[in-house]
Amino acid sequence: MxxxxxxxxxxxxxxxxxxxxxxxxxxxxxxxxxxxxxxxxxxxxxxxxxxxxxxxxxxxxxxxxxxxxxxxxxxNLDIRFKDTLRLQETKLKEERERIDIALEAIQRTTYLIEKEQEINSNLLFSLISGMQSEKQQKEMAKPIMKDDVLSKLFDAAITEKGSGSCFNFSKR
Structure with a gap:
């Protein structure tokens, strides 16, 4: 055949x-x-x-x-394949976290641009850089700040983080 x-x-x-x-x-x-x-x-x-x-x-x-x-x-796939899958799962979760942070930074940045209309590029990139390290900042602040303060500072909605600030981001 x-x-x-x-x-x-x-x-x-x-x-x-x-x-x-x-x-x-x-x-x-x-x-x-x-x-x-x-x-x-x-x-x-x-x-x-x-x-x-x-x-x-x-x-x-x-x-x-x-x-x-x-x-x-x-x-046959053995325990080695299972270990590889677990390692890959960890990598993908880390990548998803990085993507989530990038998406939030984009959302917050576009919100700021919509509100302010014009922002100094150096200040804007500095703000985005700060958004990237926000998770590490939150972890460092945990031992010295109360949970409710941490939550207000780091877990606020995008509109709360970008609005009502005392900063004027417009070009002068």
Missing amino acids: ETECFTVSVFAAYTGVSIRTLHYYEEKGLMNPKRDRMTGHRMYDKDDAIRLHQIVTMKFLGLPLKEIKSYIQSD
Whole structure:
């Protein structure tokens, strides 16, 4: 019984992965498609689709290709894979926290710009820099400030942080 094979272009269209990516995965030893005896062209089958699905899934989890290669070469995933997933989970949580901080900084900055219309660029970038380090400042203040004061200072809504200030951010 002969298995159904696909050319690289058909396989790429079928899987939604670019031809260049398929070639790259082959270069990196992640994929090993068969070759047509007559033309030498790459031919992909069902097993290649399964392998590609594994690669894409692990890429989605954020694993680097080097680690993916070692995992797909073994038939069973062990405790090492679990540890890798836990490490990746930690990295992704840290990245999410960084993104959340950046999003809040953007929201607060656009709010300030809307309220003030014009802000000195040096002062604006200084404020954004302060927003970046706000979490560390809160952690340092915890032992010496009451919780309600910390909350008012650091957990205020964007509109509360940017409004009613005694600062005039406009250019002079």
